[in-house]
Amino acid sequence: MFRKIKGGVHPHDEKQSTEDKKIEFMPIPQKLFVPVHQHIGQASIPVVAVGDMVKKGQLIAETADGRGTPVHAPTSGKVTELGNYPNPIYGSSLCVVIESDGLDEWQENLLTTRNYENLTPEEMIDIIFKNGIVGMGGAAFPTHIKLAPPKDRHIDTLIVNGAECEPYLTSDHRTMMEYPDDVIKGTLIAMKILGVSKCYLGIEINKPKAIALMLEKCKGTPIEVVELETRYPQGAEKMMILAITGKEVPSGKLPMDVGCVVQNVGSLKAVADAVEKNIPLIERIVTVAGKTVKDPKNVMAKLGTPFSELFKYCGGFTGKNGKLIMGGPMMGQAQVNIEAVIVKATSGIVTISEKDVDYVPERACIRCGRCIEACTMHLMPSTLSILSEKGQHQTAQTDYNLMDCVECGCCYYVCPSRRNIVHYIRQSKAKNAMVRNAIKTGSK
């Protein structure tokens, strides 16, 4: 029997175009534009200069504060420029431009083999930090922070997220299919770091092959494979924890407050590579899909590869694109520029054809309540959107739990009035944050 969540939606998963295709290693493009700012927190600071020769895996940018992660050279070559180039998250940001020398040479004494069992948790956390590992499910939260919760939190459960509830994306699925041993190794490492004995691997039942494989591979390990209902947003941390442990993460709290840590399968593979082989995060599996992509596939792509190169590798487009999205179509970011590059958080790049873009102007709420039914956080999205329209952002926060919204977008997905409710909610959150900051700076 599979575990269920309350609410959510079930869009067509569209995974059939890539789910059974083997991961392909893409030839290294001539130039890589590696952004130094790839996730929340401060941008990292470049430690190379124009003209430097770099080796694959060499450190090219260091963190400015403890919350960032270092960035490494995805291939060997020459640094030709430090300049602003398209960044899929921030529009544009400082990038280290590396011209590949075509040799793809590893930095010396990088590829070592060690056994994680001989390392202490602190050593492993340090290795993970130095190798720039982040959550690869899409949010790109630094893994070394997530795996080292404050001492006063008692962590008893590790949850491995193989749900992959976004339509189109199959990169986690292919990771489980092709690197099951690495995923398990990474899981065992994370368990040792956290000092937990209980571990669950949650997979949606639309991936029966992955479930069967992982069930077999997990035999004899403390990892229990859990089948989850195919329902978006099953892969959201709080939903994952609810479905697997039955615990509700309290409002305003984090998974660690109920003793859970959730890690994506892709991140755990990266953890395994980092800890046992000392390989930094320099490439990732990216699903390239969409109805206009000629030959959709999963590609192992270097960080800094422009999207345009990936689409070329996948045969180009067969029709006119309406939208280009980094991530899945439910939570991914629409892109302005096809020259934006692969970053650590890019789980996929998806196109929406021109005729599939739903461009119906929104109209007044008819109070049908579908958004309330679909809201997995049990909020009143329609009311929040109306309050946002009226500028009553504070009321939204005090009376309607604005901050509990996880922005999964189910409310917009079901809205017959085509109201982009989640967008209104984001605006309210941003406005409130502005007010908070203004008060903070004012009182200083």
Added chain:
Amino acid sequence: MPQVQEKSDLISSPPHIKSGDSVKSIMWTVAAVLMFPAAFSVYIFGLQATLVTGVCVISGIAAEFLCQILMRRKIKVLDGSSVITGLLLGMSVPPHIPLWIPALGTVFAVVVFKEFFGGLGANIFNPALAGRAFIMLLQPLEMSSNWHLFPNGSVIANKLVTAGNFTSEAFLSITGATPLTILKNGEKFALDYNFSIENIYDFFITNNILQSLIIGNAGGCIGETSALLIFAGGLFLMWRKIISWHIPVSFIGTMALAAYIYYYNTGNPLPGFLTLIHVFSGGLFLGAFFMATDTVTTPLSARGLIVFGIGCGLITFLIRIIGGYTEGVMFAILFMNAMVPLIDRLFKPKVFGV
């Protein structure tokens, strides 16, 4: 060299995909479902019924169109909401009513109770019911006479003859009324024409009243007679997830429970039978499945919907059985419509992790 577009055309915040339902598809589905009882009414009442509903629908569309032009609003008349208003209003008037009355009601409903409030989505009261209340107060007599006669009313004649004291007046006042009027005025009739209240229950039983009500072969407004068709339409809408079960179940359930308790406690010999007559007659089914479920004028949360339904059921019971009016569904729903902001504030869903 495959062609790569330099820039994508549309930037918007996620999500980038949507489910298929729109306001338009919802409204037209409801309208289509309402066509079934409307078409069936032709079989019972003749072409006059189509004429009434037809006039209502056309005047509704025309009124909305003109209104949106004059108010310089976006023309949204094709979304089908005024078709529903017209159909519902047409189905809630007596079949032989002069046509100008329901037409006026629809225009009033659409113009005053929908467009003046800001159009679909901003109206507080169910437009069809508000329009009906308006013509009810304007033309009370026309709105409560000209009912369809009982199919085998003559049976009662013989019954009453054998009971003695039969007059043609008594015959007319009973066979020409709706079951609810008979129930309401039963004791008065019995006193006036000198027969016992049991004669009336007898009359109902001999006439297979429940069967007539379920099929639709009884006195009543155009669309509210066939409980079966309305129920089937309601089930279809529930299956399509356009309406939820909360309001119909709590509304009809509360009404039935209250009626049964009342009849039982007042020592009535047939509490269950009379309760069933109340459930299947009048506008209860049409109201509970098609009017009280209008999403715009009902609460948002599931708990709110149940509270709304219970309120509707209780008020209907109070008006129909305790109060002085024959039919209470319309006022019950309108009254509860006004309560919606309050209900919304009191019954929010329980937030995750709170």
